[in-house]
Amino acid sequence: MNTDISMAEASAAPTQTEYISRNAVDHMNPFFSKNHSHAYTHSHNHSHSHKPYPDTHALQTPVPRRLSVQIEASSLPDSSAPPSALSTATYSTPPATPPLAQAPSKTITDAIAWCTARARIPTPDGSEYFLHIYENTKDKKEHLAFVFGDAIRSKSLDKVQWNETEIDRVKRGAYTGRLRSVVSDEQQDNALPAGDNYSTGLAEMPQLTSTPLTPLVRIHSECFTGEIGHSARCDCGEQLDEAIRLMKAEGSGVVVYLRQEGRGIGLAEKLRAYNLQDLGYDTVMANLMLNHGADERTYEVAQAILEDLGLDQVRLLTNNPDKIEQVEKDSQIKVIERVPMMPKSWEAIVQGTEKEFEVKEGAVENKIVRGKELDKYLKVKVERMRHLIAIPSSMNV
Numbered sequence: 105m106n107t108d109i110s111m112a113e114a115s116a117a118p119t120q121t122e123y124i125s126r127n128a129v130d131h132m133n134p135f136f137s138k139n140h141s142h143a144y145t146h147s148h149n150h151s152h153s154h155k156p157y158p159d160t161h162a163l164q165t166p167v168p169r170r171l172s173v174q175i176e177a178s179s180l181p182d183s184s185a186p187p188s189a190l191s192t193a194t195y196s197t198p199p200a201t202p203p204l205a206q207a208p209s210k211t212i213t214d215a216i217a218w219c220t221a222r223a224r225i226p227t228p229d230g231s232e233y234f235l236h237i238y239e240n241t242k243d244k245k246e247h248l249a250f251v252f253g254d255a256i257r258s259k260s261l262d263k264v265q266w267n268e269t270e271i272d273r274v275k276r277g278a279y280t281g282r283l284r285s286v287v288s289d290e291q292q293d294n295a296l297p298a299g300d301n302y303s304t305g306l307a308e309m310p311q312l313t314s315t316p317l318t319p320l321v322r323i324h325s326e327c328f329t330g331e332i333g334h335s336a337r338c339d340c341g342e343q344l345d346e347a348i349r350l351m352k353a354e355g356s357g358v359v360v361y362l363r364q365e366g367r368g369i370g371l372a373e374k375l376r377a378y379n380l381q382d383l384g385y386d387t388v389m390a391n392l393m394l395n396h397g398a399d400e401r402t403y404e405v406a407q408a409i410l411e412d413l414g415l416d417q418v419r420l421l422t423n424n425p426d427k428i429e430q431v432e433k434d435s436q437i438k439v440i441e442r443v444p445m446m447p448k449s450w451e452a453i454v455q456g457t458e459k460e461f462e463v464k465e466g467a468v469e470n471k472i473v474r475g476k477e478l479d480k481y482l483k484v485k486v487e488r489m490r491h492l493i494a495i496p497s498s499m500n501v
């Protein structure tokens with residue numbers, strides 16, 4: 105299929121309920137900017153004079169004049185088809201924003217999450233994953249999903265949006281297969297062909313690889329210090345790496361990366377907690393002394409992301425029973441298997457191979473962490489936070 109995209113085709117007006125537009129999404133987000141306070145006050149039946157999609161033209165991203173892409177094996181819909189035929193997604197349009205009286209509060213438990221952009225991320229070993237950015241109705245953070253394999257798709261991403269062109273879909277990542285530039289450097293430097301002739305070359309639809317196993321899923325909470333800062337106070341970086349390694353090996357899986365730093369208390373408070381830990385308090389007590397709960401995280405957004413990715417049965421990589429309970433709570437999601445995450449340094453102790461780690465105490469090598477501070481942290485998680493890992497009997501903390 106070779107498709108030239110014209111504004112006329114792109115503007116074939118769909119009925120309003122068939123699409124999720126960026127505006128509609130903003131309106132349904134109860135935390136939408138105060139500048140848009142009308143979002144709390146009108147009923148969203150759109151019978152008023154307010155235009156339902158005031159920024160429609162803002163959504164119609166100008167066609168890039170220098171773009172030529174080849175989409176290998178794409179399932180991009182034919183933009184000349186009737187809009188209703190374009191979408192095969194079953195994502196239902198989320199409910200309208202509640203009126204002011206019911207404005208955002210902790211009573212909102214059913215989060216809805218939708219993917220706003222997706223892109224292929226190649227990794228040094230030659231494998232790749234698709235990074236998905238999510239917005240949601242519960243908070244204003246950009247949560248992420250690392251999706252391994254082609255079989256797992258976001259329903260909200262695939263849904264056809266109001267007035268969008270094929271190139272809009274390509275830009276936000278709503279395609280299958282791979283994108284490949286077909287423009288040579290020389291062509292890039294020369295003047296473009298007349299008009300908007302940037303047609304895409306669409307190749308054959310690929311066979312999607314099916315996932316034989318129930319997918320591995322890791323629901324991981326942000327830890328700047330452990331993932332970026334090489335901290336040996338925790339094993340968060342090591343866990344993220346291990347989850348990714350396992351998913352690459354299986355060719356399938358999802359890391360839901362939640363922006364709930366410091367078990368939900370935020371980075372600044374976590375640093376304060378670390379100062380208290382340096383005085384001898386453990387990771388739980390330090391939180392309590394700062395007037396926080398031991399763990400303030402919630403998992404509704406993770407549930408919503410998994411629902412959007414069509415995953416209702418998962419093999420969850422975790423040692424934390426609370427995570428399992430919360431992910432299953434009030435949802436269709438079933439954790440059919442818990443896959444433990446044994447800390448690498450403890451695994452080495454159990455296997456008697458710790459001497460092979462020629463790293464000094466507290467050092468991090470390939471994000472494999474070891475040291476007394478880590479041991480103490482992990483031990484507290486076992487003893488006070490119900491974590492399901494065995495403390496090596498020979499360990500002296």
Ligand SMILES: Nc1nc2c(ncn2[C@@H]2O[C@H](COP(=O)(O)OP(=O)(O)OP(=O)(O)O)[C@@H](O)[C@H]2O)c(=O)[nH]1
Binds near residue numbers: 327
């Ligand atoms: N408040 C606080 N947070 C910490 C501390 N150490 C690590 N964290 C945070 O704890 C969280 C760990 O997240 P996860 O690894 O997803 O969860 P988990 O509860 O350890 O469960 P697992 O699935 O078994 O790894 C991250 O948000 C870290 O930033 C600490 O000493 N204090």
